[in-house]
Amino acid sequence: MKVLIFNTLYYPNSIGGAEKSVQLLAESLKEKGINPVIVCTDKVEREDYVNGVKVYYIKNKNLYWFDQEQKNNIQKSLWHALDNYNYFIKKKITWIINQEKPQIIHTNNITGFSMMPWILAKENKLPLIHTLRDYSLMCSKTTMFKNGENCDFPCKECKLFNFYKQKLSNENHVDHLVGISQFIINKFKDNDYFQGVPSTRIFNGMELSNRSKINPEFNSFDRKIKFLYMGRIEKAKGINKILEEISEIKDVELYIAGKVKDDEIKRNIQEGKYPTNIKFLGFINPKEIIPKIDVMLVPSLWHEPFGRVIIEAYSYGKTVIGTNLGGIPELIVQGQTGFIYNPKESDSLKNIIKGIISNPDLLKSISNNLNGFITKFDSELIASKYIEVYKGVIDKKAIKN
Template sequence: MRAVPLHVMVVNNLYPPLMAGGAERIVAFLAEGLVKRGHRVTVVSTCGPEMEPYPVETQNGVEVIRFFPPNLYWSFERSLKSGPKKWLWHAKDAWNREAAERLGAILEKDRPDVMHSHLIDGFSAAIWARAKQEGVPVIHTAHDYHLMCPRAFMLTADWKLCTKPRAHCRLFRHWHVRTTRHVDLFASPSRFLLEMHRKAGLQAGAGTVVHNGIPLPPDAAEIRRQRPPEAASRFLMLTRLTVEKGVETVLDAMARLPADLPVELAIAGKGVLEDKVRAAAAADPRIRYLGFLDGPAKAEALARAGHLLLPSLWYENAPVTIVEAAAYGLSLVGSDIGGIPEFVEPGRTGFLFPPGDAGALASIMARLARDPDALPMLPDASAALAQRFSLERMIDDYERHYFALTGAGLAVAAE
């Protein structure tokens, strides 16, 4: 038996080499993995107005089409905008008919079997209605809180958890959640994110959890076996250097640790708190700032460390770094918030602490640094955790949903 090849249209506001975060990596892994299984994949993404007409590309078997969804500016540049102009952009993005028509022309030409959307800022939810108009089933994967919050983080302007959204934010949420009625299946990488959307009034035909998956490093098992004892006192933070990621909580925790405790903290990333991290590293020889890491340099940092820190202050969804760290055998020390608890088994794969509690984090770090056997089941437990979030498992799950939505099922392979 073999799966019937499908034509899957994947929609995401960015696609490599244009990148903003982890969602683009997941989308690219999925698209290329589907191609390897014999499916046809067309990715529709955005570009800046000055880039048009953007030539159609083929990347590792994936057809990539980009266009600028007409608006005040390109969504990739939204972090540079503020004030009334940003709200006017959101008003247009609430239902961008022109973007839907441009995508509709692609739908009419290519006739995909299913459309799988991810981050749709720029395109707007109008593309879902257009796909339904063409008779194309829609699956949407949420990677953040874009449909519920204009800033996508569920945080206030001063980076606190938003518990009382303002009137315009409530209107934004009501409208966007209402548009999910055009979605046949709403997927989320974490149970927490899915439940947050359900509480907000999700109207999709159905909801499900599909964990993010990444290619696991082929040498990870060997690295886990060869990890030196001193790795137990090495902590690593791979993140954006921004307030909501808990960078200041980690620096505060380090300041609370005894000066003679043999502990090392490596911080990798970029962001507005970079100068603060550099200053901390200059003042404390136990702290190293590695800058932005990727590729072999990132792998080297993971192989050297013993623990990954996830001190987030916001409702994290499913950070890809969790899977990367587990594959290399690191424990996970994370805030008890958002989706993080779904990926940390206290006492087996790591520990949880109250968000923002530098004292609690310092206690956990001290315990791990002093006792190499604090997590006796870690090697096997981390390997099992990584396998739960492998790329193949993610593709299996989405492929199964595509078949269910299209009714394609399986076909007998030709002899």
Template sequence: MKLLFLNSFYPPHVGGGAELILQRSVEGFQQRGHDVAVLVTGPEQGVHEETVNDVRVYRAGLKNFYWPLTQQRPGPLARFGWHFRDQYNSAMRPPLRQVLQREKPDLVVCHNLSGWSVAAWDEIRASGVPIVQVLHDMYLLCPKNTLFKKGQSCQKLCGSCAALRRPHAEQSAKVDAVVGVSRYLLDTIVNKGYFGGVPRQVIHNASLIAGSNGETSTPSPEGVVRFGYMGTLSENKGVGWLIEQFQRLSLNATLTIAGKGQLDYETQLKAMADPHKVSFVGYQKPEDFYRNIDVFVAPSLWAEPFGMVAVEACAFQKPVIATRMGGLPEIVRDGVNGLLCNADDRDSLGRALQCLHDDAELRQRLSLLSRTAVADLLSMDTMLDQYQALFEDVLGKAQHGAAKQLHVPHTQLSN
């Protein structure tokens, strides 16, 4: 197959985990003998071609008010203007058309559309090439991708989201297949009226980290239970909630927080934390981080589309405490490889922390089962097999449809 992958960014430009999983996927398909290319937005105007790990990568200058990966956060007016233009950014159609004409792909696989907007679907459809859309986040419902506002997940679309996404549901019927990286994500978007009549499939992301069998863990001090969090330090990730609940309890335990966030929020978190029990360690290599914790905590206050960090923790044989939200329950099974708590019950996180602190036998049992519970999510080949089967099915249907259009019955000719 000749495949063109469309996304917002591609390494070395990285906005999140979607870029990393895309890179591994693209390189995996190339290693399988497929002809692959990638088209993403870039900070410089024009279309520039380069090679990244032997993969052709086109970067098209983003035609919007600013480049999203800028160091300084733009003001609210600029952000609104950016999202307003991103409703349907027709200015991004010509560079897409240029690459489509050059590459002549059999299939276009769209990932994150931010920057391209749903105008990409129209341009690809006009070229006659079938489309597979892969959903990584809530972009089609919420310009900020999160459906999170005022400290909690949105139960319905606010006025601005509804206005900026009004035509998108109808336009989504133009794709030939849609993939959600979790059942929760796919169902949430489909239930809002998207992808009517379009074949749908869930294909979970595969972990980029192999993990370990636990033999490299550093022994903890006598009786001390080491809890840990790794990820973005932001309100929607629930880090403040975790610190508050951890410090409310009388535990012989430590809490290690790895990751970075906006400076003002990091300062706020550090101000509320007891430095004798809570340590902030910045960016860490996963193998170093997991070696020095006993229990991983994913206290998300928003509905994580999937929650790959929970998979990675299990890959290192760490039991996970996670909220019963979004795609996390598809990874963490209560009483099997971790414990689930509820974001709307503030003390449920504290009860889970206390439970795994007090019950060493339960901790050990969950740890032993954790890697096995996510075994299917640790194989890149399994994920690529699922995508390849889907791509072949879409192409087969497209070719069959084209053949039917070319065949004109004799009775029609005589009329």
């Protein structure tokens, strides 16, 4: 079986979890005898192989390539209009379809392609599955988060920019919908996307075979318990909340890894306003820091569809504390793999941290639970689930045609 997989970006142009997840899926599919072919956007048009997977890098055919901060409102509006139906990219995608002759098309994030992969799949009578990895089909900022609040539904601007995308989602272009959490599936369906389209939740996968041994040896905790936040350092990620709460707790160490995007936090770092038990590490490879900490913090204030860092922490046997928002609660079993808190409730996070400090044996108990739990995110299992969906959609399409 040959599957043509579309994603906005692909290695080496990785900026987030979607690119990592799509790459791992493609390589896992190949190991299982499926022939994946990737189509992504780039500044330069070329073909290449990445770990044995064929990749088409299509040159950007819009006004610019993902640098909206530098553009005025008119340019942004034109960019979004073209990202609904981009005729200029049609010829190249058509050529790739004719060249590769896939049995199925699998779209993921398709910003930069416009809706052309869906349109051409239907024109060529090819079965199509789509994986929801962010809110880009519904929200121009991709996060459904504005002015410090989560959006229950698209604002007027997003409705205007994405009207055509919503329309196509309900016109039999997509044969099966996959969501990396049930939350993101429900979010789209509740806002009148993908009505009548069958759906399946398939988590993002992780390569577990080369990870550290789960059940790491804990010492007697005659030291401060070490907490880690890893990700973009900005308000939507809830970083301000943990800085505020942990500043008041002296019996722990907090490590913060990632690029600082919040101007206030930048100033506070420069002026030395944070206590010495809070350390900013900058960008660091997860393998270098996660084994050295005890608890991962995931304090997102926006409805994050998935939390890849949660699974990464589990793979090292680490407890996770996360908010009750988005897809995060689907990844944490309360008291067994970690703890869930409500960021709107005062002291809710602080009380969990104090509970761990008073009973650090909780961390050993949770680490023991992770042996079985982590297997549901194994990349080979995730690939098998996608293959099952592929086969089901192909068979159903064949009967229909």
